Amino acid sequence: MKRRLSIHNLTPAQVLSLGYLVVILLGAILLTLPIATTNGEGMNFLDSVFTATSATAVTGLIVENTSTFFTVFGQVVILCLIQIGGLGIMCMSTLFALLLGKKITLRERLIIQQDLDQFELSGIIRIVKYVIGVTFAIEGIGAFILFIRFLFDMPAGKALYFGIFHSISAFNNAGFDIFGNSLENFTGDIIVNLVITSLIVLGGIGFAVIAEVYSGKRFKNFSLQTKLVLSVTAILLIVGTIISFILEYSNPATIGNLPLGEKVIASYFLSVTPRTAGFNTVPTGALRSSTIFFTIILMFIGASPGSTGGGVKTTTFGALAAVLYSRATGRDDIELFKRRLGKETIYNALSIVLIALLLVVTVTMILTITEEAEFLDLFFEAVSAFGTVGLSTGVTGSLSIIGRIVIILTMFAGRVGPLTIALAIGERKDKVNIRYPKEKILVG
Amino acid sequence: MKRRLSIHNLTPAQVLSLGYLVVILLGAILLTLPIATTNGEGMNFLDSVFTATSATAVTGLIVENTSTFFTVFGQVVILCLIQIGGLGIMCMSTLFALLLGKKITLRERLIIQQDLDQFELSGIIRIVKYVIGVTFAIEGIGAFILFIRFLFDMPAGKALYFGIFHSISAFNNAGFDIFGNSLENFTGDIIVNLVITSLIVLGGIGFAVIAEVYSGKRFKNFSLQTKLVLSVTAILLIVGTIISFILEYSNPATIGNLPLGEKVIASYFLSVTPRTAGFNTVPTGALRSSTIFFTIILMFIGASPGSTGGGVKTTTFGALAAVLYSRATGRDDIELFKRRLGKETIYNALSIVLIALLLVVTVTMILTITEEAEFLDLFFEAVSAFGTVGLSTGVTGSLSIIGRIVIILTMFAGRVGPLTIALAIGERKDKVNIRYPKEKILVG
Ligand SMILES: [K+]
Numbered sequence: 001m002k003r004r005l006s007i008h009n010l011t012p013a014q015v016l017s018l019g020y021l022v023v024i025l026l027g028a029i030l031l032t033l034p035i036a037t038t039n040g041e042g043m044n045f046l047d048s049v050f051t052a053t054s055a056t057a058v059t060g061l062i063v064e065n066t067s068t069f070f071t072v073f074g075q076v077v078i079l080c081l082i083q084i085g086g087l088g089i090m091c092m093s094t095l096f097a098l099l100l101g102k103k104i105t106l107r108e109r110l111i112i113q114q115d116l117d118q119f120e121l122s123g124i125i126r127i128v129k130y131v132i133g134v135t136f137a138i139e140g141i142g143a144f145i146l147f148i149r150f151l152f153d154m155p156a157g158k159a160l161y162f163g164i165f166h167s168i169s170a171f172n173n174a175g176f177d178i179f180g181n182s183l184e185n186f187t188g189d190i191i192v193n194l195v196i197t198s199l200i201v202l203g204g205i206g207f208a209v210i211a212e213v214y215s216g217k218r219f220k221n222f223s224l225q226t227k228l229v230l231s232v233t234a235i236l237l238i239v240g241t242i243i244s245f246i247l248e249y250s251n252p253a254t255i256g257n258l259p260l261g262e263k264v265i266a267s268y269f270l271s272v273t274p275r276t277a278g279f280n281t282v283p284t285g286a287l288r289s290s291t292i293f294f295t296i297i298l299m300f301i302g303a304s305p306g307s308t309g310g311g312v313k314t315t316t317f318g319a320l321a322a323v324l325y326s327r328a329t330g331r332d333d334i335e336l337f338k339r340r341l342g343k344e345t346i347y348n349a350l351s352i353v354l355i356a357l358l359l360v361v362t363v364t365m366i367l368t369i370t371e372e373a374e375f376l377d378l379f380f381e382a383v384s385a386f387g388t389v390g391l392s393t394g395v396t397g398s399l400s401i402i403g404r405i406v407i408i409l410t411m412f413a414g415r416v417g418p419l420t421i422a423l424a425i426g427e428r429k430d431k432v433n434i435r436y437p438k439e440k441i442l443v444g
Numbered sequence: 445m446k447r448r449l450s451i452h453n454l455t456p457a458q459v460l461s462l463g464y465l466v467v468i469l470l471g472a473i474l475l476t477l478p479i480a481t482t483n484g485e486g487m488n489f490l491d492s493v494f495t496a497t498s499a500t501a502v503t504g505l506i507v508e509n510t511s512t513f514f515t516v517f518g519q520v521v522i523l524c525l526i527q528i529g530g531l532g533i534m535c536m537s538t539l540f541a542l543l544l545g546k547k548i549t550l551r552e553r554l555i556i557q558q559d560l561d562q563f564e565l566s567g568i569i570r571i572v573k574y575v576i577g578v579t580f581a582i583e584g585i586g587a588f589i590l591f592i593r594f595l596f597d598m599p600a601g602k603a604l605y606f607g608i609f610h611s612i613s614a615f616n617n618a619g620f621d622i623f624g625n626s627l628e629n630f631t632g633d634i635i636v637n638l639v640i641t642s643l644i645v646l647g648g649i650g651f652a653v654i655a656e657v658y659s660g661k662r663f664k665n666f667s668l669q670t671k672l673v674l675s676v677t678a679i680l681l682i683v684g685t686i687i688s689f690i691l692e693y694s695n696p697a698t699i700g701n702l703p704l705g706e707k708v709i710a711s712y713f714l715s716v717t718p719r720t721a722g723f724n725t726v727p728t729g730a731l732r733s734s735t736i737f738f739t740i741i742l743m744f745i746g747a748s749p750g751s752t753g754g755g756v757k758t759t760t761f762g763a764l765a766a767v768l769y770s771r772a773t774g775r776d777d778i779e780l781f782k783r784r785l786g787k788e789t790i791y792n793a794l795s796i797v798l799i800a801l802l803l804v805v806t807v808t809m810i811l812t813i814t815e816e817a818e819f820l821d822l823f824f825e826a827v828s829a830f831g832t833v834g835l836s837t838g839v840t841g842s843l844s845i846i847g848r849i850v851i852i853l854t855m856f857a858g859r860v861g862p863l864t865i866a867l868a869i870g871e872r873k874d875k876v877n878i879r880y881p882k883e884k885i886l887v888g
């Protein structure tokens with residue numbers, strides 16, 4: 001393969017990574033300015049990079065309390081980083097997802113992408129405009145309802161600012177808040193819960209899916225991608241709510257002392273936030289070990305392709321679950337909704353999960369060496385960073401310098417990683433003409 | 445499919461499970477006898493079932509100290525259970541593994557197995573004889589060397605008994621000891637370490653592999669199965685030794701205060717025992733969190749098919765790693781040693797790992813609810829039970845009744861599960877003639 005030198009010949013994966021790097025660095029520099037922080041000294045550079053990465057990767061892990069440490073200038077910088085980071089990932093991945101619908105291969109798609117001039121540039125601009133338009137529309141509606149709700153608690157100007165901030169943060173699955181304790185003041189508040197969870201789910205479901213549902217087609221006419229995203233998301237939300245409810249039912253530090261209705265609402269929120277929003281309405285550190293472990297699994301699965309959410313993605317999970325189901329029922333093909341998944345899809349899904357596992361395990365092991373905290377808290381932190389979730393049992397602020405650097409890299413890898421890998425898998429295709437004879441091995 | 449009613453029509457998986465159940469129950473009854481325990485009261489039934497399951501499944505988790513709680517009668521019962529359990533799994537899985545070499549499909553193999561009379565019964569008897577012969581030969585050599593070594597520490601009769609007990613326990617990857625503190629008296633003892641680790645590795649590598657290596661063929665002429673088992677085992681042992689050495693280097697509670705040579709020996713032992721022996725030469729509970737987490741991964745992978753070891757198996761791990769490697773290098777086929785793995789093999793490997801993960805996660809979650817211990821210790825216990833490893837950070841003895849029952853079921857599932865699943869996957873084959881159209885989804 002010839003090496004690419006010119007910027008015009010960068011691969012989409014490289015453009016994505018480079019773009020994020022530039023935005024993060026600009027954001028970090030702005031956060032070091034004296035006007036960014038309430039103490040008038042600016043943030044130190046490492047923590048600025050941490051915060052800018054967390055915002056741009058729409059993760060939400062924080063080393064300083066966003067509400068008290070930053071001025072409104074600093075908060076707006078963070079909000080802009082969230083919006084840029086969120087739109088960036090949505091546009092890039094929606095383009096790939098929509099092109100996927102046109103039944104061209106990943107390889108063909110890449111070749112097209114590498115030579116944009118010959119592609120329908122107008123089509124791309126139309127898609128980007130659509131994504132931005134829908135984003136602002138949904139965020140606007142969310143901000144307006146939150147504004148009305150917050151009017152009951154605060155003056156109009158502040159209510160508007162808080163409405164806009166949390167609507168953007170929720171739809172982009174960023175998890176940043178300016179209340180100082182996430183949404184713990186609103187554990188049983190139906191309006192706030194309903195608006196925020198709807199924004200999170202819409203933001204995490206992906207644009208291709210939103211577009212197809214909005215088109216008014218019936219479920220059975222949806223693409224396999226949309227059917228799979230909708231079903232896996234629904235199953236994860238329902239199962240997540242039930243299991244969180246059961247596990248935390250009698251925990252007085254979380255939902256134990258709430259009336260039944262609020263218990264259900266809080267359990268639903270516990271089930272929504274790992275997909276991969278990062279807000280919390282009950283203190284994450286007070287959850288039972290079993291709930292934390294369960295949340296780790298939900299965070300690892302994450303949101304859907306073409307969305308602001310992270311993780312290995314609902315479709316990846318669905319594809320692997322389909323393998324198990326097909327084998328268990330004795331089918332030769334991997335079937336989903338009367339469609340067949342090719343082995344390339346399964347192999348890609350498996351590769352993504354394996355790389356993600358390798359990353360998460362390595363990061364966890366490094367953290368258990370460099371940090372003082374409990375294993376489960378560090379495991380949680382690693383998966384939260386990888387999945388760009390932003391939930392934490394409380395160790396983020398006390399991370400060592402090495403720990404902070406590791407989490408910065410993990411957030412970055414978690415953001416550009418899965419998409420990059422998905423592209424790279426197809427990209428580095430060598431011409432292998434030799435086909436070796438098949439031989440069986442015994443597994444299990 | 446017609447239902448099978450007669451015992452002659454039981455599937456191999458059912459025969460295996462039923463056989464283990466009968467042996468465990470008989471063993472448990474013997475352990476409740478007054479002559480089995482030093483206090484003359486016999487063991488209570490739940491703990492007897494626990495101990496008998498642990499011995500028959502060659503796991504090695506214990507609720508009472510084998511050296512002090514049981515009389516020689518009780519210890520010999522345990523030893524017999526180990527030998528029966530070990531030989532049972534070796535014979536069953538070796539038969540399947542060898543038949544695999546004859547390039548007949550799992551389905552054909554099952555049909556043959558279901559109708560033994562028409563199959564070469566003499567061939568099967570020959571294989572069983574071979575397995576038993578080799579087992580006793582290796583155990584005999586191991587026992588003899590250990591006997592000589594133990595003569596330096598104890599009278600001849602005791603040395604002989606201890607030599608036989610620990611040789612059988614090591615080769616069958618059972619992990620039971622009658623020293624009372626596993627092999628912690630021998631942390632730096634070269635003879636004991638060399639003999640025990642060799643027995644463990646030989647026992648965990650599988651008979652088909654032993655037979656092929658013993659045949660004198662060159663590596664390049666080995667079957668893919670043998671090549672894969674040998675390479676993955678070697679890689680896991682080397683990487684395991686290095687990582688254990690680095691992680692524990694400065695831990696005074698384990699290898700920190702040992703001279704360099706003994707540090708290396710102890711690290712090697714730490715790398716061997718998760719494959720899935722269960723002996724320990726340093727206190728498992730004193731290992732660092734990072735080492736415990738790393739050991740959990742090694743235990744989950746486990747030993748090789750056709751052996752006494754548990755886990756999802758080295759070949760399963762190798763097959764999935766091959767997928768990642770093939771995708772990363774842009775190959776369409778999954779290649780290993782110039783051979784191609786079919787998608788059925790990959791799907792089976794993936795299914796086994798998913799079921800194992802589901803089991804381990806469920807068991808861990810149940811334990812975090814029913815037990816008081818730390819998450820990491822319970823996670824370790826669950827994987828140790830599933831992988832029939834028998835290592836414990838020290839929580840086994842203080843498990844609640846529910847915890848004991850859960851671990852009993854996990855040990856049983858970990859023993860008969862992977863093989864049963866591997867068989868069942870092929871077995872429940874429905875006639876599915878409809879082939880659905882292929883459709884792509886975006887993963888990652
Ligand atoms: K987030």
Ligand SMILES: [K+]
Nearest residue numbers: 503617721833
């Ligand atoms: K064992």
